[in-house]
Amino acid sequence: MKQYVYADNAATTKLDKVAFDAMSPFLMDEYGNASQPYAFARSPKKALQEARETIASCIGASPDEIFFTSGGTESDNWAIKGIVMSDEGNHTIITSSFEHHAVLHSCAALERKGHRVIYLRPDDNGVISANELREKITEDTKLVSIMFANNEIGSIQPIEDLCKIAHSKGALFHTDAVQAVGHVKIDVKSLGIDMMSASAHKFNGMKGCGFLYVHKGCQLPSYADGGSQESGHRAGTENIPGIVAMATALKNNCSQLDENKDRIARLEQELLRQLKETHIPFLRNGGESILPGLVSLSFPGADGEAILHRMDLMGICISTGSACNSQDTEISHVLKAIELNEDYAKGTIRISLGKYNTMEDVDKIVRGLEKILK
Numbered sequence: 001m002k003q004y005v006y007a008d009n010a011a012t013t014k015l016d017k018v019a020f021d022a023m024s025p026f027l028m029d030e031y032g033n034a035s036q037p038y039a040f041a042r043s044p045k046k047a048l049q050e051a052r053e054t055i056a057s058c059i060g061a062s063p064d065e066i067f068f069t070s071g072g073t074e075s076d077n078w079a080i081k082g083i084v085m086s087d088e089g090n091h092t093i094i095t096s097s098f099e100h101h102a103v104l105h106s107c108a109a110l111e112r113k114g115h116r117v118i119y120l121r122p123d124d125n126g127v128i129s130a131n132e133l134r135e136k137i138t139e140d141t142k143l144v145s146i147m148f149a150n151n152e153i154g155s156i157q158p159i160e161d162l163c164k165i166a167h168s169k170g171a172l173f174h175t176d177a178v179q180a181v182g183h184v185k186i187d188v189k190s191l192g193i194d195m196m197s198a199s200a201h202k203f204n205g206m207k208g209c210g211f212l213y214v215h216k217g218c219q220l221p222s223y224a225d226g227g228s229q230e231s232g233h234r235a236g237t238e239n240i241p242g243i244v245a246m247a248t249a250l251k252n253n254c255s256q257l258d259e260n261k262d263r264i265a266r267l268e269q270e271l272l273r274q275l276k277e278t279h280i281p282f283l284r285n286g287g288e289s290i291l292p293g294l295v296s297l298s299f300p301g302a303d304g305e306a307i308l309h310r311m312d313l314m315g316i317c318i319s320t321g322s323a324c325n326s327q328d329t330e331i332s333h334v335l336k337a338i339e340l341n342e343d344y345a346k347g348t349i350r351i352s353l354g355k356y357n358t359m360e361d362v363d364k365i366v367r368g369l370e371k372i373l374k
């Protein structure tokens, strides 16, 4: 297989070997249905319970607050639509204009049903201000949904403050933490989060697998009716191999958070140092507090799409905006939301370094950019 430099870890990540080893027995040998009462189903049933406990302990939750889903999109849809449509009334939801489409389109669907959605605008650094939420929120607000960290520019949000403001008006707080879980420390209880979405393939687990944390007191209706899986809240035979891989990958990443963060920070610093040495003008988006390894760069006068394709020819994988947007050549809604100058926005790329990247990868990325942009 051709050797690529993979620098698009915000789009997806490589499955950890420990996660692969942990899930393998459940694919071929221990394939029983965890809902069955016989002895053969005991091992998958035990694995399911252990995975729930592991995930809960990684985010400071209780095992019965973890609901397995098919990924970030499902978790977002469930949390947002579920809470808002849990009774007959029309409600107000507050979110931000630079959320992932899983959140934005869920909110748009609710607007079509008569609910009101207020979109907060991030500042130029991609941060939602607690003051703006304080100004907009009223007793009519049922739900506030603000992402933990943005997927295009990496900016981390003041979640604890936003939660407190939501609660002060009796609203629930949901966060799409798909980019943050497994990469930064998250304790749902101390932050005050009511619901949190996560996706395994963003933290070295498998694609098509995720979870939704739902605080015990939160009355979230069922997502799918059918069998009694997930305490009757999300029917359907569980994806045991995926869930086992997800729990193993999350535990692995959480046990090495600082180590990974430091390693990735060194790669990131080297990338920026080498890039400055080329004297190519650029701007880094996202402000002070950014996810480890997520480097959104704007090159004035350049064409982000063209950079992506020329890097691809050199075997280097990067992105222009979010992966889900790759067919869309327009300026992304995130760059529009932070009101980035059009000349810079069109020349924006996202390099997302992960724990498997090396200094050699960084050298190749900078040499590639130099070749294209000089």
Ligand code: PLP
Pocket: 010, 011, 070, 071, 072, 073, 074, 076, 100, 102, 147, 150, 151, 176, 177, 178, 179, 199, 200, 208, 210, 322, 323, 324
């Ligand atoms: N939310 C954010 C912030 C994301 O970055 C993504 C994926 O890129 C999603 C939600 C969707 O997650 P999934 O691919 O697991 O459905």
